[in-house]
Amino acid sequence: MNKRITTIFLSLVIAVAAIGYFVGIGDGVPLPDGFHDSPLVDHELKHAASGDAKLIEAVSYAEIADAEMGPTESWQLTAKTLPTQTYDLFAEIKPSEEEKLASSQTRSSRRAYNGAPPIIPHAIENTTDAACYSCHSNGMKMGSLKASVMSHQFLANCTQCHAPMAPPPFQNVDARVSTTFVGLPAPKAGKRAFPGAPPTIPHSQWMRENCLACHGGGNGWAGMESTHPWRSNCTQCHAPSASLDQAIVSETIPMLPPLEVAKE
Amino acid sequence: MMDAKRRSFMKATAMAAACSMVASDADFSLPVLNADDGLPDGDGLMWNKAPCRFCGTGCHVQVGVEDGRVVAIAGDKAADVNKGLLCVKGYHVGGILYGKDRLTKPLLRKDGELTEIEWDEAIDIVAKRIMDAPDKFAFYGSGQWTIPEGFAAQKFMKGGLGNNHIDPNARLCMASAVTGFLATYGVDEPAGCYADLDECDVLITWGNNPAEMHPVLFSRVTDRRSRGETVRIIDIGTRRTRTTDASNDYLEMKPHGDVAISLGIMHLLIENDSYDKSFVAKHCNFRGDEADTPTLHGEAITEEEFRKRIAKYTPEHVEELSGVPADKIRMLAELFGNHDIRITSLWCMGMNQHTMGTAINSLVHGVHLLSGHFGRPGDAPTSLTGQPSACGTVREVGTLAHALPGGRLVAKPDHRAQCEELWNVREGSINPMPGYHTVKMFEQFTKPTSEGGDINTLFVQVTNPGQTLPNLNTLFNDKEGLEDKFLIVSEVYPTATTRLADLILPAALWVEKNGMFGNSERRTQQWFKMVDPPGEARDDCWMTIAIAHRLFELGHEGMKNKDGEFIFAVKDDSGEEIPVWEFEHYYDTNVDKHLFEEYRAFTTMKHKNLAPYEEYVAARGLRWPVVEQPDGSWRETKFRFSGFDDPFVAEGQEFEFYHSSSNDGRAQIWFHEYAPPPEKPDAEYPFWLCTGRVLEHWHTGTMTRRVSQLSRAMPTSYVEMHAEDARAANIRQGETVVIESRRGVCELPVWIDGRGRPPRGTIFVPFFDETKLINNCTLEAHDPFSKQPDYKKCAVKVVKKSAVQAAPDEMVHS
Amino acid sequence: MPVSGLVVTFNSPVDRHRETIELLENVPEIETGDFRNGKLAIVVDSPTRQRDQEIWDWVRQMPGVIDVAVAFVGFDDGQIHTGDE
Structure with missing residues (x-):
C-alpha cells in the first residue's frame, strides 16, 4: 500500500515537474519581433517550398544529420550569366516624337520644375553614397528597371539634393499636400537657327555636364537620344546658353559703336 | 494544388506591393508640356537673386519668376557660400x-469663432490694446525677421514704447552661442568664415549633424575628399547620424559629456606641455566663475x-563623465597639440540647447x-546658426530683451543715450530695465492676471512658439481660456x-517682400x-509701422521723435512725407533701404561696420566689418581679429581681440566645473529624449511640409529607437x-535603425510635425546666463499604445 | 509564368479613364487594384514571358497612360520547367 502511494506520489511529482518544465520554456519564448521578417519566410511560401526545386525545406535540429543538404535540382555547375545588353555605338537611332513625349512626361513627374534635382523614385534605407553610385554611376538596366546615369560629377551626400520616397515604416502615411505651385516645364526642344541647323542646348549645363547620361550611351531616355553618339564633343555643334548657365549676364550684347557715315 | 496556392499568394503579394506604391506616391505637382493652357512656358522667365529662406548657412538661390509666380529655383553660381549648389529644401524653396x-x-476670434475682418480694423484693435496698457504688451519675434523688420520692431518697442519686452525665438536657438562669444572675446559672432572649411585638416562636429542640418557646408568638406584631399572628420555625438557615416572617428558621449571632453583636452594640453605658449602668453587671459x-x-x-x-580632469575621469574612452581623449589632445595641422570645430544646437x-x-573656444588653433584659415571654432537671420537680425540688431542695436545693452546709460540720439527720440525714452526673456515672457502671458501674469497682449511675428517652446502645456497651452x-x-x-490666436494677420513671405x-x-x-x-497678405515690417502710426494718431508720445514727427517718417526727394503706413503706398519707396541706412549708424561701435544698401544689391552678401577703401570700394573681412585680414587689428599685431572684456586686447580662456x-x-523614466531636425524639413515644417517632394520624403515625425x-x-x-x-505626452510611430541610430537608452524625435508635438515632453530648464532651454536631454518613458489604452488611469498627468 | 505587380500612371486622375480601365479589366490576365490620383495598381498573371511583354507594351500604349512601373516581379520560370519534365 505504502509502495503504491509512493508510486502515485512520485508520478505526480514527475508530471508536475514535466508540465512545469514545458510551461517554463513556453513562457520565455520571444514573440516574432517583426524586424527581419521578409516575405520569404512566410508560412505560405514555406508550404510552397516543398514543390519548388530552388528551395530547400527547413528541417528540425533533430533531423539535420539525416537531411540532404546538397545542391537542389536546379543547381548548375557554372553560374548562369545575366543577359547583358550590348551597346552598339553605331546602331541607327530613330527617336520618335511619341517616345520623346513619354520620356518627357516620366522625367517631369519626378521633378518639381525643370532644373530641380530629380527625386529618388524608390525608398532608400541608410543609403551611403557608395550604394547610390553602384547603380547610378554608369547606369544599369535589369529587366524593365532602369537606373539612370549621374549627369554630374561625383558629389558627396546624394540625399542632400535628391529627396527619396518615404522610409519603409512610413510608406503608407498620407503625404499629399495641397499646393498651387506650378513648376517651370521642360523645354520641348532646343531652338534651331534654320531647318537642319544643330539645335541649341535648351537647358543649363550646370549639373548636366555628362550629356550622354540622358541623350545616349545606352542609358539615355527614349526619344531624346542623340542620333550620333559616337561624336563626343557635344558643344562643338550645340550652343549652350550663357544666361541659363549664369555665366555672363548681360542685358544687351556689348558692341562697338556703329560706323559714322557722313550724311550728304 | 500547391502551385495554385502559391500563385495566388504571389498575386496577393504583387498586388500589395503595387497598391502600396500607389498609396505612398503623392500626386504630380507638375503638369507636363502644356504650353498652350496658360501655364509657364519659360519664355518670359526672369531670374533674380535671393538668399534661401531656410537655415543660417545663407545659400543664395536664383529665383525664376514668370507671370508673377515663382516657377523655378537654381543654385546661384556667383555665391561664395554655396557656389551653385543647394540642398533638397533649397531646391524646393519656391x-x-x-x-x-x-x-x-485678417481673422479675428469673436465668441470663439474666427471671422474675417478688414486690415484697418485689425490695426485698430492692436493699437488700442497697446494704448490701453503699453507696458503689458510684449513682442515675440524671430531669427527669420529680416534685418529691417527686426530694426523696426526694436525701434518701435524700445525707442517708441519704452518697453523692453521684445525677445526672439533665437533665444531658443543660439543665445548660448552669443554668451559664449561675449564671455570669450567680449564681442559676438564667429571670427572665421566658411573658407575655414576649405582649409581644415581636421573637422570636429560637436553634437552636430551638418550632413542633414547644414548639408551645403558639410558637402563642401566631403567634396574635398572626392577631389583627393584628406580631411579627417571626428564626430562627437549622442547618436549615430549621416555625419557619422562620413566621419573617420565617432566618439559617442553621454549627454553633457562635451563639457568633460573639452576640459579633458585642455588638461592634457597643459599636462603634455603641448599648448601654444606664445599664443597664450601674448593673446589670452584665464577666467573662472565667481x-x-x-x-x-x-x-x-x-x-x-x-x-x-x-588637474582633476584626467582622461580616465573624463571617460567616467562622458563615456568616451580615455584613449580617444588623448587622441583629441594630440591633434590639438599638433600645430602643423588646421582644426575647425563646428557646433549648433547640441552645444547651445544645453543647461551649460x-x-x-566658452570651453570649446578655450580649447582652440x-x-x-585660432585665426589661421582652417583653424576656427565655428558656431553655426539655424535661422537665416539669427545673426543679422537678432544678434546684430539686438532684438533681445536686454539689448540695443549694434551690440549695446539697455542697462548701460551711455548705450541708451547713443540710441536715443541716433533715433532722435526724447532723452530717457529707453527703459533701463531688461525686459522678459522668452521663457519668462510666455510664463507671464499664460499666467492669469490675478496671479501676477503681467503680459496681456502678445504679438508674434515670423515664428511658431505653439510648437517650439519647451514644455508646451505650461508655457503655451495654458493661454486657453484666459479671457483677458x-x-x-x-x-x-x-x-x-x-x-490659440485671437487675431491672425496674413503675412507676406520671402520674395513677396523686400528683405535682408x-x-x-x-x-x-x-x-x-x-x-x-x-x-491681403502684407509685409511684417509694414504691420509694425502701421500699428506705430495708429498709436501716433491716438496721441502716443513715444511715436513722435524730438521734432514731433512720426518715428518711422520717410520723406521723398522733395521733403514730402510718404504715407508708408498705408499699404498701397508702402512700395512707393524702398522702406528697407531707409531703415537699413538708419541702422548702419549703429554698427560701428562694435566694429561690425556695414556698407551702404546699394553695395548689398550688387553683391551676393558681404561679411562685416565692411570698410570703405581709399578708392571708394568696400572691402569685406573674412578673418576677424587676424592681423593679415582684419582692418581693425592694430598695425604690426598678429592678433588683437579689440573688444576684450579685460580691456587688454586678449581673449579669455574659461574654466567651468x-x-x-x-x-x-x-x-x-528610463530613456534620454533628444529632439532635433531632419534634412527634408525646416524647423516646425510649416513651409517644407507644404512642398510635395519634401513631404513625401518624410511624411511624419517618428521616434528613433535602438533595436534592443x-x-x-x-x-x-x-x-x-x-x-x-x-x-506631457506625445504619440509617435517607431523607426528602428532609422535615419539616425541612438544607443541603448536614448531615443530621438524630430520636432517638425505639428500633429505630434514632442515639446509637450521637453524640459524648460535653461542656461543661467543665456536663458536658453535644453531641448536635447530629458527623461522619458516609452509605453506601448496598447498598454496605455488598457490602463487609462496611468495616463493622467498634471 | 510570370506574375508582376505594376503601377500604371495616367496623365490625369484615374477616374477620368474609365474606358481604359474597362479595357484593362476585360483582359483575363489583368487584375486591377487600388488607385489614387493618377496611379493605378494592377497585377498581371500571364502564361509566358512573351505574353507578359505583350501585355506590358499594350498597357503602355493605352490612351492616357504615361508610365508603367514595376512594384513586384515573381521569377518562377525554373519551377515550371521542372514540372513539365
Missing part, C-alpha cells in the same frame, strides 16, 4: 509660397589657478585658444500657434520683392508608442 491654405485675410554668484563676466584667475582647477550652454561654448489675454499672430499658414538677412559667417544679404503676396544634466533617466530597446519592450517597426515625461 513651393513654400503656394500651399493652398495660405492666410489671405565663487558666490557667477556672472557672465566671471573673474580673472592665474594660469596657476587654472592648472590647479583643471554658455560654459560649453589654448592650443593656438490677447494673442496676435502674423503668419503665412495656419499653425500650432494660430490655434545675416547668415552664420557675418554675411549680410539683400533681395528685392519679386512676386505679389496672395490676397562639469555639472550633471538637470534631469536624468531613472527607474520610472524595442525588442525588450516588444515594440515593432512602425508601431505607435506613447512618449511620456513628467510634463
